Amino acid sequence: MEWLQQIINGISLGSIYALIALGYTMVYGIIKLINFAHGEVFMIGAFTGFVAIVHFELSFVPALIIAMFTCSVVGVLIERIAYKRLRESTRIAALITAIGMSLFIQYLFIYFRGAEPEAYPQDVLPERTLDIFGVKVSMQALLILFISIVLMILLQFIVQKTKIGRAMRAVSYDKDAARLMGINVDNTISATFAIGSALAGAAGVIFGIYYTKIDPLMGLIPGLKAFVAAVLGGIGIIPGAMVGGFILGIVETLVSAAGFSLFRDAAAFIILILILLFRPAGIFGKNTKEKV
Amino acid sequence: MKEQPILELKDLGIQFGGLKAVDKLNMTLYDNELIGLIGPNGAGKTTVFNMITGVYTPTEGDIVFRGERINGLPPFKVTRKGISRTFQNIRLFNDLSVLDNVKVANHSLAGHSVFSSMFRMPKHFIGEREMELKSMQLLKIFELDGLKDELAKNLPYGMQRRLEIARALAAAPKLLLLDEPAAGMNPQETKELMDLIHFVRKQYDLTILLIEHDMRLVMGICERIYVLDHGQLIAHGTGEEIRNDPKVIEAYLGEEVSIDAQS
Amino acid sequence: MKLSKRFWGFIIAALVIYAVVQVLITTGTLNPFYSNTLIFICINIMLAVSLHLVIGITGQFSIGHAGFLALGAYLSAIVTMKLHLPFILALIVGGIVAAFAGLIVGIPTLRLRGDYLAIATLGFAEIIRIIFLNIEYVGGAAGMQVKHMTTWTYAFISLVITIIIISNFTNSRHGRACIAIREDEIAADAMGINTTYYKVLAFVIGAFFAGIAGGLYAHNFYIIQPQNFGFLKSFDILIFVVLGGLGSLSGSVISAILLTLVSTFLQEYPETRMILYSVVLILVMLYRPQGLMGTKEITDVVANLRSKRREAS
Numbered sequence: 001m002e003w004l005q006q007i008i009n010g011i012s013l014g015s016i017y018a019l020i021a022l023g024y025t026m027v028y029g030i031i032k033l034i035n036f037a038h039g040e041v042f043m044i045g046a047f048t049g050f051v052a053i054v055h056f057e058l059s060f061v062p063a064l065i066i067a068m069f070t071c072s073v074v075g076v077l078i079e080r081i082a083y084k085r086l087r088e089s090t091r092i093a094a095l096i097t098a099i100g101m102s103l104f105i106q107y108l109f110i111y112f113r114g115a116e117p118e119a120y121p122q123d124v125l126p127e128r129t130l131d132i133f134g135v136k137v138s139m140q141a142l143l144i145l146f147i148s149i150v151l152m153i154l155l156q157f158i159v160q161k162t163k164i165g166r167a168m169r170a171v172s173y174d175k176d177a178a179r180l181m182g183i184n185v186d187n188t189i190s191a192t193f194a195i196g197s198a199l200a201g202a203a204g205v206i207f208g209i210y211y212t213k214i215d216p217l218m219g220l221i222p223g224l225k226a227f228v229a230a231v232l233g234g235i236g237i238i239p240g241a242m243v244g245g246f247i248l249g250i251v252e253t254l255v256s257a258a259g260f261s262l263f264r265d266a267a268a269f270i271i272l273i274l275i276l277l278f279r280p281a282g283i284f285g286k287n288t289k290e291k292v
Numbered sequence: 293m294k295e296q297p298i299l300e301l302k303d304l305g306i307q308f309g310g311l312k313a314v315d316k317l318n319m320t321l322y323d324n325e326l327i328g329l330i331g332p333n334g335a336g337k338t339t340v341f342n343m344i345t346g347v348y349t350p351t352e353g354d355i356v357f358r359g360e361r362i363n364g365l366p367p368f369k370v371t372r373k374g375i376s377r378t379f380q381n382i383r384l385f386n387d388l389s390v391l392d393n394v395k396v397a398n399h400s401l402a403g404h405s406v407f408s409s410m411f412r413m414p415k416h417f418i419g420e421r422e423m424e425l426k427s428m429q430l431l432k433i434f435e436l437d438g439l440k441d442e443l444a445k446n447l448p449y450g451m452q453r454r455l456e457i458a459r460a461l462a463a464a465p466k467l468l469l470l471d472e473p474a475a476g477m478n479p480q481e482t483k484e485l486m487d488l489i490h491f492v493r494k495q496y497d498l499t500i501l502l503i504e505h506d507m508r509l510v511m512g513i514c515e516r517i518y519v520l521d522h523g524q525l526i527a528h529g530t531g532e533e534i535r536n537d538p539k540v541i542e543a544y545l546g547e548e549v550s551i552d553a554q555s
Numbered sequence: 556m557k558l559s560k561r562f563w564g565f566i567i568a569a570l571v572i573y574a575v576v577q578v579l580i581t582t583g584t585l586n587p588f589y590s591n592t593l594i595f596i597c598i599n600i601m602l603a604v605s606l607h608l609v610i611g612i613t614g615q616f617s618i619g620h621a622g623f624l625a626l627g628a629y630l631s632a633i634v635t636m637k638l639h640l641p642f643i644l645a646l647i648v649g650g651i652v653a654a655f656a657g658l659i660v661g662i663p664t665l666r667l668r669g670d671y672l673a674i675a676t677l678g679f680a681e682i683i684r685i686i687f688l689n690i691e692y693v694g695g696a697a698g699m700q701v702k703h704m705t706t707w708t709y710a711f712i713s714l715v716i717t718i719i720i721i722s723n724f725t726n727s728r729h730g731r732a733c734i735a736i737r738e739d740e741i742a743a744d745a746m747g748i749n750t751t752y753y754k755v756l757a758f759v760i761g762a763f764f765a766g767i768a769g770g771l772y773a774h775n776f777y778i779i780q781p782q783n784f785g786f787l788k789s790f791d792i793l794i795f796v797v798l799g800g801l802g803s804l805s806g807s808v809i810s811a812i813l814l815t816l817v818s819t820f821l822q823e824y825p826e827t828r829m830i831l832y833s834v835v836l837i838l839v840m841l842y843r844p845q846g847l848m849g850t851k852e853i854t855d856v857v858a859n860l861r862s863k864r865r866e867a868s
Contacts, residue, residue, distance in 0.1 A: 104833035269678030371747035385738035409727035
């Protein structure tokens with residue numbers, strides 16, 4: 001039954017990746033940019049949640065909401081300050097700016113606050129172990145999974161059923177046509193950043209609760225891995241990001257469990273390279289050809 | 293009476309998704325011919341070019357070039373076999389000079405190795421000088437030699453079109469595919485271009501296949517014309533035959549180009 | 556055979572710079588801190604120029620150059636410290652192994668475009684780093700002791716060779732093929748250029764010189780650790796190329812010199828340095844995306860100025 005437990009751990013980890021990956025995928029879908037700074041939004045979410053819980057003594061749900069709100073503001077600011085001007089420039093210029101933005105946030109944060117890590121308190125969520133048919137499952141893992149799934153359902157609802165969701169889909173399909181149809185493209189892109197960043201903020205708080213330790217550079221690696229998850233599922237496709245996140249979480253946990261914990265971080269990149277080679281459009285993507 | 297064809301398309305077809313972009317296309321080109329490929333917008337003309345040059349792999353049928361089946365070859369190998377092309381929307385190397393644009397196409401004819409270039413061996417200098425001479429010859433023919441150091445992106449539109457043809461010729465093709473060479477040109481430029489196409493065909497002993505929207509150009513210079521509509525061949529013959537073919541007239545109804553008005 | 560005036564000008568300038576610095580070092584006018592900085596500048600220029608070939612010339616956006624630096628560093632350190640073979644051999648081994656890795660990495664990944672290639676190269680660099688982290692033979696996370704063997708002479712000669720070979724490559728039919736790929740890959744393919752071959756070739760040559768730079772780098776410090784070769788190192792190299800101007804060799808040389816000096820003076824304030832770097836990078840992308848020099852070389856600029864002056868007089 002050991003491996004079943006590992007898979008459940010993997011799903012919890014995967015739900016964090018999935019939440020971050022959703023932001024990557026939404027932003028990529030709409031402006032074709034890998035938002036490298038997304039990992040930093042995740043980090044800011046973790047710290048906001050920490051401050052809310054430790055200094056303002058709020059409970060989990062208000063802290064989560066505050067972190068999500070703060071992150072959506074940060075996300076929109078990043079977009080308005082840096083990315084908006086880059087819509088007509090080359091892909092390389094946009095990508096370099098995103099990398100620059102990511103490092104800028106990291107080191108500005110360190111400059112003002114220092115690089116030392118913080119530890120989330122242990123008692124934010126009830127820590128109990130449930131025994132389900134002989135499998136020991138931590139309450140926390142289940143709650144995390146539950147919250148992630150609620151957020152993902154909420155996202156699907158927004159994208160599929162609301163006016164702003166329709167606008168987002170229209171803009172990602174054809175920006176110019178959407179503009180001609182009277183959609184405010186700038187606001188729609190900002191809304192995409194706001195929603196994606198809120199999810200990353202939620203992932204930050206959940207990460208803090210689950211793994212306890214947070215630090216200013218924590219965004220880089222989970223950010224990159226979440227990007228891998230987004231590519232794995234098919235970039236630009238929302239359910240793809242979720243599935244990609246879960247798969248990546250499970251694979252990583254199994255690699256650690258098999259005794260290769262030091263190579264855990266390499267697993268994501270090996271998956272990335274394999275998927276890019278054999279199915280570059282991802283699990284749910286369609287292969288498209290460049291027009292000549 | 294006719295010798296072996298230079299290019300044969302046999303029941304050629306391609307599907308994108310469920311859509312047949314080109315279906316059961318048969319064409320035969322002989323040495324030194326100048327053939328037109330016309331059809332309304334979206335008929336699949338450029339797709340035919342893309343299949344011949346290896347950009348797309350056909351899903352059905354064969355492409356036979358000088359007796360050899362070439363479908364499935366990557367574009368650079370097709371070019372080295374002797375088929376060269378221009379593009380509908382000009383695709384020059386914008387940040388390279390006019391001369392370098394032509395030299396790039398000359399590339400596979402030169403023999404000096406990476407090693408000899410890195411260490412500036414005699415072979416490098418000989419090879420590069422030869423490329424320079426050949427490229428300058430072509431630029432002279434196209435009257436672009438005075439602009440050889442200008443960046444391609446700074447040329448006026450008509451000259452960019454000419455440079456693209458010069459570049460295609462630099463790859464030393466036997467068969468030249470021109471995709472709407474006169475698009476966007478004024479009547480004077482079009483006339484000069486027609487003369488130029490005639491001239492290079494003779495000079496380089498070429499077979500030319502030409503996609504064109506400008507009916508005057510096609511009727512004026514092409515010996516035979518193939519007409520494509522909705523991916524299918526609907527007519528084939530001389531300019532006179534095509535002009536009077538009811539199927540062609542029907543296909544073009546509703547297009548802004550009226551055949552009678554142009555001829 | 557004719558070698559251009561430019562070539563001889565470059566050689567003479569190089570000889571003069573070499574002699575002056577060497578005299579200053581032997582007479583003790585330059586203290587070890589400054590001579591080390593000069594060596595470091597040479598290494599950084601080599602890294603910048605080798606990445607310039609991949610990104611600036613061939614247009615392949617690779618952001619994992621530190622991976623090849625790491626390979627060169629570790630392999631050369633193994634040759635000198637474990638096998639006790641000469642330094643010069645170590646440098647060559649480092650270069651060859653890095654080039655070989657470039658070949659293995661390049662063949663599959665260079666089919667990818669733009670963003671995907673960037674992430675894949677970053678991923679490969681991380682994998683290389685993680686592998687060294689897990690090999691006890693080279694000290695794992697604690698790192699590996701390396702003797703200080705890099706001298707001004709080694710560094711400068713390697714630099715001159717790197718620049719000559721990469722510039723010779725660029726100014727030949729092979730380099731033009733690479734630039735054509737950067738400009739329009741489909742058109743380059745249609746003109747008979749084997750695009751995969753040239754993309755991989757540029758990548759391999761770039762990796763080779765990054766590997767040599769790695770050997771010099773390892774033997775310029777007393778210890779190498781996997782953490783020296785993370786994403787931030789790749790980013791440092793990237794910013795040289797981007798700031799200098801994508802496509803300009805002299806641009807990457809100039810920005811490598813400037814930024815190495817800046818970061819030497821900001822050594823005590825690493826956060827300030829990173830904030831400065833990232834702000835500069837963002838501003839350059841927003842307001843001058845072609846970088847310092849664009850695709851021009853310093854020689855073009857000088858020639859332009861001269862002809863303008865002639866017109867004026």
